[in-house]
Amino acid sequence: MSQPATHHNKAAAAFLKNGQRAQWHDETLWFVRAKRDKAAHQIPEWEALRNLGSQIKEHTLSNLDEYLLQFEANAKKNGIKVHWANNAAEHNQIVYEILLHHNAVNVVKSKSMLTEECGLNHYLAERKISVVDTDLGEYIVQLRNEPPSHIVLPAIHLKKEDVSNTFHKHLHTEKNNQDPVYLTRAARQVLRKKFITADAAITGVNFAVAETGGIVVCTNEGNADLGVHANKVHIACMGFEKIIPRAQDLSVFLRLLARSATGQPITTYSSHFHRPKAGQEMHIVLVNNGRTEQLGREAFRNSLKCIRCAACFNTCPVYRRSGGHSYHNSVAGPIGSILAPNLDMRKNADLPFASTLCGSCTNVCPVKINIHEQLWSWRQVLMAEGYGGSAKKASMKLMTGVLSKPAVYRLSTGMARFFMRYLPFLVNNRLNPWYKQRDMPSAPKESFKDWYKKNRNHE
């Protein structure tokens, strides 16, 4: 178990210091959420699709071992080499050995949150293998030596002036030229060379189809396809929960995925890889890394239904106002907050508390994961396991005492009204984090209970 990272509260406070930028972040993601709504409302059977997506995933989880075996057998028939990794270290080692076997030193990689989860880039860099992230957003954050702050929009925490400065420094683009078209074309030129001169390509996996033994990768930029087709080795890395039973199940998920993610009707490319091209080698690495444990947690196993659309990020009032880096986990936002404690309870104990439990995440989830309920359930688990922190524990204990004794409750609410009316600074001060960016309403003279006693006969 590792030490706690910077607490979400503290990281969020730092994010909010630049008020203008924080507001931009909030509004931009809300705009993406609005686009999602518009796209979803155009589909009369949207709710039916969400139910189908959820049921297909639940069915798959209940037969997961059988589907993985079916997938493995069919993939092998297709000429694909299948590997199994129980944890991040094994995953990294498998990928490294494949690359080593091919003397590959330059690798192009399309978006894969799993390789972020496993720390693959760093691991390979230590072994003198250079990995270039080819998704534009990921390329930007890689040049800046930062992790992605969002699983679909990796550079959403940056403004175009940041990108302009980064590209000027690394790609020698014109200083202060902030035109997104100019900057995108500059990256296109550089990355085209990388695609062509690389030795191997790594991709993530959106869906793996058990009945046909192939994988589907979705991108808008075409970077996964260009990387794979230009190279002799393709390594696809996936958490094993990406498996689905049938090819026709894709029709449900592809209608849900991009609409939920960005409001597009579908991503530009939904590519189905079933056999390597002539002269090419294709590998698939099936990764566990704690997923079997999550499968065994009844209250949390539904999190494995996730298709990584990030709709829950875009709608979350806390994510929008704290930024992805505050979550110190490869997957941020509400879904990351229910996945991360499974990976490391101590390090990620703060994340299930980084939520208002408003439930918006659950409402937009295309596969109907009960995210806000799981956030609440993780809080119970973390407190019981002793990861809640002493202050939270003490205040919870106090609350339990007060709320379970009516006489004490009456006395304490009377005192609270008194302090809030006459000595508000005793509660509204810097020591009480609740008052950061908030104010309390003025307290009434009497409690509802007192008012009711006086008025109940005056109908």
Add this chain to the structure above:
Amino acid sequence: MSNSRENILAAINANKPAPVELPEIPLFERRGNLVNVFIGALEFIGATSVKVTSLSEVDEYLESLQQAGTRLVNTTAELNSYNINAYKKANASELEALDTAFIKGQVGVAENGAIWVSESDMVNRLFPFICRKLVLVINAKDIVYNMHEAYRRIQVDEDGYGTFIAGPSKTADIEQSLVVGAHGPLELKVFIVS
């Protein structure tokens, strides 16, 4: 890793929930003028489309590009200047200068503008991605309403590779500004042959 496979499968078997049924997927059929819906979707995703009544109109366009000195590949035998042999086995660096690729689409999806292109139609997997301009040719009768119908029409593993292409490559990774032309084609033109 040798033991990992067995360890993972055993852990899944021990931890998986009680059986849940696999649902049937309805077609969610919809009536209407599919070609018009398709054209609207193509416009929304940044592609241009042309309705033609015969392939000779596509031929004319292809010839006009050739006369203008465009470096193009045509993988559609029904069109003139079928010229895959020069490029069939070409690698990425040899194809980098390719301007335009003409490829036949198998199925078009009215609802989202996606077109299924299979490896045997594209000949070289690189063609639809490495060219600057992609031209897809599709029969109006091969347009279906949604993805459920599309997956009933195609066989995903018929070839080693196939893809739904919906518009030119694009990105909005810089401040959410949409830029058409990321790593793949800067332009997609669709001929709908009725």
